[in-house]
Amino acid sequence: MDWTDEGIVLSARKHGESAAIVNLLTEGHGRHAGLVRGGAGKRARGIYEPGNRVRAAWKARLEEHLGNYTCELLQASAAEWLDDPMRLAGLSAVCAVAEAALPEREPHPETYVRLSEFIAGLGRDDWLKSYVLWERDLLADMGFGLDLSECAGGGGGTGLAYVSPKSGRAVSRAAGETYKDKLLALPAFLLDDPARGVESENPAGEIADGLTLTGYFLERHAFIHDARGVPPARTRLAARASRQA
Amino acid sequence: MSTNDIDRLIQLLAKLPGLGPRSARRASLHLIKRRDSLMTPLARALEAAAESIVPCGICGNLDTTDPCAVCADPRRDNSVICVVEEVADLWALERTASFKGRYHVLGGVLSPLDGVGPEDLNIDRLVGRAGSEEVKEIILATGATVDGQTTAHYVTDRLADCGVSISALAHGIPVGGELDYLDDGTLSAALKARRQV
Numbered sequence: 186m187d188w189t190d191e192g193i194v195l196s197a198r199k200h201g202e203s204a205a206i207v208n209l210l211t212e213g214h215g216r217h218a219g220l221v222r223g224g225a226g227k228r229a230r231g232i233y234e235p236g237n238r239v240r241a242a243w244k245a246r247l248e249e250h251l252g253n254y255t256c257e258l259l260q261a262s263a264a265e266w267l268d269d270p271m272r273l274a275g276l277s278a279v280c281a282v283a284e285a286a287l288p289e290r291e292p293h294p295e296t297y298v299r300l301s302e303f304i305a306g307l308g309r310d311d312w313l314k315s316y317v318l319w320e321r322d323l324l325a326d327m328g329f330g331l332d333l334s335e336c337a338g339g340g341g342g343t344g345l346a347y348v349s350p351k352s353g354r355a356v357s358r359a360a361g362e363t364y365k366d367k368l369l370a371l372p373a374f375l376l377d378d379p380a381r382g383v384e385s386e387n388p389a390g391e392i393a394d395g396l397t398l399t400g401y402f403l404e405r406h407a408f409i410h411d412a413r414g415v416p417p418a419r420t421r422l423a424a425r426a427s428r429q430a
Numbered sequence: 431m432s433t434n435d436i437d438r439l440i441q442l443l444a445k446l447p448g449l450g451p452r453s454a455r456r457a458s459l460h461l462i463k464r465r466d467s468l469m470t471p472l473a474r475a476l477e478a479a480a481e482s483i484v485p486c487g488i489c490g491n492l493d494t495t496d497p498c499a500v501c502a503d504p505r506r507d508n509s510v511i512c513v514v515e516e517v518a519d520l521w522a523l524e525r526t527a528s529f530k531g532r533y534h535v536l537g538g539v540l541s542p543l544d545g546v547g548p549e550d551l552n553i554d555r556l557v558g559r560a561g562s563e564e565v566k567e568i569i570l571a572t573g574a575t576v577d578g579q580t581t582a583h584y585v586t587d588r589l590a591d592c593g594v595s596i597s598a599l600a601h602g603i604p605v606g607g608e609l610d611y612l613d614d615g616t617l618s619a620a621l622k623a624r625r626q627v
Contacts, residue, residue, distance in 0.1 A: 198543050202447060231613055234576050263576050264615025267601065268622065270583035277576055281542060417542045421584070 186252070187244040190214055191259065193300055195284040197233035199225040207233050207254055208284055209241055212297045216287040219243050219254035232256055234263035235280035236304055262304050271429075272307050274422040275316055279303060281416035286323060286407035296326050313426060314374050317395035320403060321375055329353070329406040331398075333376055336360050346383040347371050348398055358383050369401060370394040390430040396423045436462070488559070490535030490552045492517050500524075500533055507531040509566040511559060513585060515539050515573060523571065531569075534559065539572060539581040551581070553588055560592040570598040574619070 192209030195216065200206045205224030210216050219241070223229050232239065238260040245252030266272040283300060287293060303319045306312055324330055332354040335342040340357030347356040347368035355376075361368050372391040373382025375398070385391050400423060404415050436458060444454035461469040485491070486498035493499055500506065500520075510531030514520050520533050536551045560568055568589060572578035586596055602620030603612065612620075 196543055230575070231615055234615070236576070237615075258614065261613065261615030261618065264574075264601075264619050265622075267574060267576070267579040267619065268598075270586070273576065273579055273583065277580055413542075413545075417540075417547060418580075421580075 186246070186248045186250075187242065188214065189240065189242045192217070192239055192241045192256075193280070193297070193304065194233050194235055194237045194239060195280045196235060197221075197224060205230075205233055206251070207256070209239070209254070209256075210283055210287065210293075210297055210300060211241065212294050213292055214243075214290065215292045216284065216289050217243065218289065219245075219252045221254045221256065224254075231261070231264075232258045234261070236262040236266075236276045238262065238301070238304075262307070266307060271425055272312065274418070274425050275312060276304065276307065277418040278416070278422035279316060279319065281418040282320065282323070282403065285411060285413075285416050286327065286403060293326055296323055299323075313392045314395070316422075317372075317375065317392060317399055320396075320399035324399065324402055324406065327407060329402060331355070331375075331402065333371070343381045344383055345371055345373075345376060345381055350401060353402060369398045371398065387430070393423070393427045393430040396426055488555075489520075489533045490517075490537055490555075491520055491533060505530075508564045510569060511556075511565055511567075512569040512571050513556060513582075514571050515578065515581075519571065531567075536572075536581065536585075539575075539577040540584060541577050548584060548588075553585060556585065557588055557592065560589050560594050565592075565594055567595045567597060570596065572598075574601045 190211040190213050192211035195208040195210055197205045197207045200220065203223050203226040205221050206218055207221050207224055208216060208218045221229065221233065224233050237258060239256040239258055242255045243252050263276065266276055279300065283296070287296065299319055299322055303315050306315055321331060331348060333345065335355065336345060336357035337349055337352055337354035338356055338360030340360035344357040344359060345355040346358035347361040347365060348354065348371045349356055350369055355371060356368055371382065372385060372395045373379040374391065375395055376382045400415065400419070408414055440451065440454045440458045443449055443457050444451045449457065461472065482494040483492055484496050486493055486496055486501055488497045488501045491498040491500055495502065507530050511534050512523060512529055512531055513534045513536060514523065515536055515538060517535055520535055523529050534552070534556045536553065538546050538551055540546060540548065540551070559565060570582040570585060572582045582598060589596055600623055602616065602623050609617065
């Protein structure tokens with residue numbers, strides 16, 4: 186069994202003295218692990234930093250084996266953001282969430298493309314919004330998408346301000362006013378048409394609200410069976426974002 | 431020496447970094463052949479080291495005394511603390527003989543994959559040391575990896591209220607390095623950290 190594909194490094198764990206078990210998110214083969222001989226050694230270690238884009242060749246005798254990777258570095262994204270605490274936290278979080286949430290060896294080409302676009306756009310000013318949107322789309326790709334088309338309480342498709350933590354459906358400000366303490370805030374940028382939302386009283390807090398919203402549903406659907414819970418890298422990003430707000 | 435003793439020696443040597451079962455067998459035979467000149471002194475040295483080496487209560491370095499020789503040296507500059515991941519990094523910096531301040535060994539880096547969180551690292555003691563009036567600068571000498579730099583940013587946040595200057599090691603072209611042979615990441619880091627000449 187063998188294949189070649191492009192992938193993004195999600196994690197690399199040292200195995201033995203100089204080998205590493207590398208987890209990649211590939212376009213055609215989904216999240217796929219493999220052993221890299223010498224991957225934890227001095228020369229190759231830099232290739233397997235989270236966020237780096239590689240061309241990977243995977244080979245194994247049987248398909249169910251872990252197999253061996255041989256990778257060529259295409260883009261060293263991690264090195265670009267080592268000095269930027271916020272963006273480095275974003276890069277670590279996106280890789281950790283993808284690793285923890287996505288099932289192994291199940292192709293998710295759209296998630297791969299969106300992850301590539303997110304990493305490529307890390308230099309933009311609105312990268313944090315892109316991060317929240319990436320998590321929203323990840324939930325949808327895994328079958329746990331939020332229904333933000335109209336108000337679950339019959340309030341129509343405009344003035345959407347909350348999301349019900351039970352159903353994952355949007356709720357308008359008018360319909361949700363009584364229960365607002367039990368609802369999750371819905372930042373307008375998460376809607377396909379932000380005009381259907383409500384202008385935030387605290388624009389700086391929109392990102393933190395978005396992270397709380399997607400974090401809640403990721404924890405409930407994607408990380409519920411993982412004893413480690415929400416990846417610490419994601420928790421650190423959310424903490425940094427709330428401090429900024 | 432019974433066969434069991436030899437097997438046990440080989441098994442233990444094979445656990446050392448850089449040694450597998452084959453090289454452990456070679457090392458065992460080498461030791462057995464030089465019993466008086468090498469094996470016995472090595473056994474005594476190992477026993478003595480196991481009994482006397484302790485982690486320094488101040489910086490986390492390993493030494494036979496607590497505080498360690500670096501912390502106890504009155505000629506060193508108390509106003510600068512260099513923060514490193516492991517004792518091996520401290521030794522590497524000491525080999526350069528270019529740093530005359532104090533050290534602080536974190537004991538690793540934040541690594542969610544290995545289950546290492548802030549509470550597993552020697553950070554609280556660093557914050558305590560940085561709060562002392564003598565300390566003016568903290569140099570973060572963690573690795574140029576995502577985990578190393580994430581740890582450095584976390585430590586920076588924790589030291590924010592200590593009123594000390596915080597700096598970090600430069601990333602870029604190594605001495606003797608040729609651009610053609612450098613990886614893309616190192617080159618882009620070097621470009622970002624370019625300086626006026």
